[in-house]
Amino acid sequence: MANPGVDATSSQVPESPLFDIKQVPGKGKGLVARIDIPTGTRIFREKPLLIARNMSPHMLQKDLEPKIKALAKDQQRQFLCLHNNFPGQYAFAGIVKTNALPCGSGAMVGAVYPTICLVNHSCMPNSHTNWNEDAGHETIHATRFIKAGEEITIAYDKGGTSDTRRASLKQSFGFDCDCPVCSLGIPELQASDTRRLQIQALDDAIGDPFRMRSSPAASLADCHSLLGVLDEEYGTGRAVLARLYYDAFQICIAHSDQARATVFAERAYKSRVVCEGEGSPLTQKMKRMMENPAGHPNFGGYSKNWKTSKSQVPKSLDAVDFEKWLWRQGR
Numbered sequence: 001m002a003n004p005g006v007d008a009t010s011s012q013v014p015e016s017p018l019f020d021i022k023q024v025p026g027k028g029k030g031l032v033a034r035i036d037i038p039t040g041t042r043i044f045r046e047k048p049l050l051i052a053r054n055m056s057p058h059m060l061q062k063d064l065e066p067k068i069k070a071l072a073k074d075q076q077r078q079f080l081c082l083h084n085n086f087p088g089q090y091a092f093a094g095i096v097k098t099n100a101l102p103c104g105s106g107a108m109v110g111a112v113y114p115t116i117c118l119v120n121h122s123c124m125p126n127s128h129t130n131w132n133e134d135a136g137h138e139t140i141h142a143t144r145f146i147k148a149g150e151e152i153t154i155a156y157d158k159g160g161t162s163d164t165r166r167a168s169l170k171q172s173f174g175f176d177c178d179c180p181v182c183s184l185g186i187p188e189l190q191a192s193d194t195r196r197l198q199i200q201a202l203d204d205a206i207g208d209p210f211r212m213r214s215s216p217a218a219s220l221a222d223c224h225s226l227l228g229v230l231d232e233e234y235g236t237g238r239a240v241l242a243r244l245y246y247d248a249f250q251i252c253i254a255h256s257d258q259a260r261a262t263v264f265a266e267r268a269y270k271s272r273v274v275c276e277g278e279g280s281p282l283t284q285k286m287k288r289m290m291e292n293p294a295g296h297p298n299f300g301g302y303s304k305n306w307k308t309s310k311s312q313v314p315k316s317l318d319a320v321d322f323e324k325w326l327w328r329q330g331r
C-alpha cells in the first residue's frame with residue numbers, strides 16, 4: 001500500500017500499457033486500469049525488492065538494515081515511499097510489516113515489491129496476487145473484467161464480517177475500509193456478513209480430513225453449498241474456487257472416483273489459470289492431476305466405494321444433469 005503522505009514519482013517503476021499509478025482519493029497511490037482488462041489477464045509480474053522472515057520488529061530491523069543498504073538508490077526510495085502503519089523506532093520493520101505479501105499460502109517469508117505493494121484493498125477485489133516459487137516473482141491477474149478507469153484491487157483481509165474485517169484492516173494497515181461491500185446499506189451488508197460467515201464455516205468443515213474419510217458425501221455436498229454461497233457473494237473468478245475444486249477432487253480421488261476427480265481437477269486448473277496463469281506451479285500441478293488423477297498420492301487411500309475410471313465421465317448429459325452427476329446429487 002502507498003503512503004498517502006508521500007508523493008512517489010511513478011517514473012521509478014516500469015511502464016505498463018495496462019495501468020497507471022495514480023493518486024486515489026483517501027488511499028495514496030493506487031493502480032488504475034488504463035484500458036479495459038479482460039478476466040484472466042496478467043496485469044503485472046514483479047521481482048521482490050527484498051524478502052524477509054516473520055520475526056520481532058527489533059530482529060527484523062537488524063535483518064533489514066544491510067539488505068536496504070545493498071539496494072540501488074532508486075530502490076531504496078521505492079521502499080521508503082511505501083506506507084508504514086507502525087512508525088517509531090523500527091521504521092524499516094514497520095514498512096515490511098505493513099506491505100509484505102507472503103511468498104505462498106501460509107509462508108513465514110514475505111516479500112516487498114515497488115509496484116504490487118501499491119495495489120489497494122477491496123473486500124470485493126477484481127484481482128489476485130500470487131507468488132511463483134519457480135520464477136521467484138509475484139504475479140497479479142484480473143479475476144474479473146476490469147473497466148478502463150477502474151482501480152485495480154486485491155483483498156488484504158482474512159475474512160469474517162464487515163466489522164471484523166474493518167477492525168483488522170485498521171489495525172494492520174491503518175485505514176477505514178470504504179469498499180463497495182463495506183459501504184452497502186444495513187440489510188445488504190447483513191446479508192453479505194451472513195454469507196461470509198457461511199463461507200468460513202463451510203470451508204472449515206470441508207478441511208476436516210476425518211469427515212472427508214468417514215462422510216465423503218457430506219463433505220462433497222458442503223463443497224457444492226460453498227460454491228453456491230461464493231457465487232452469490234462474489235460472482236465467479238475468486239481464487240478460492242481453485243481450492244474448493246481441489247478439495248472436491250481430493251474427496252473423490254481418496255474414494256477411488258477418477259471420473260469426477262478428473263472433472264474437478266480440470267475446473268481447479270481453469271480457475272488457477274485465471275488467477276495465476278499457466279506458468280504457476282500450482283496450475284501445472286492441477287493440470288497433472290487432470291491428466292492423471294490416479295497419480296495423486298492418496299488415490300484410493302480412504303476406500304474403493306466410489307470406484308470409477310477416467311473414461312466414465314458421462315458424455316451425453318445436459319448441463320443440469322451433468323452437475324447432478326458430478327456432485328452425486330439424488331443418490
Ligand SMILES: [Zn+2]
Binds near residue numbers: 123165177180182
Ligand atoms: Zn471493505
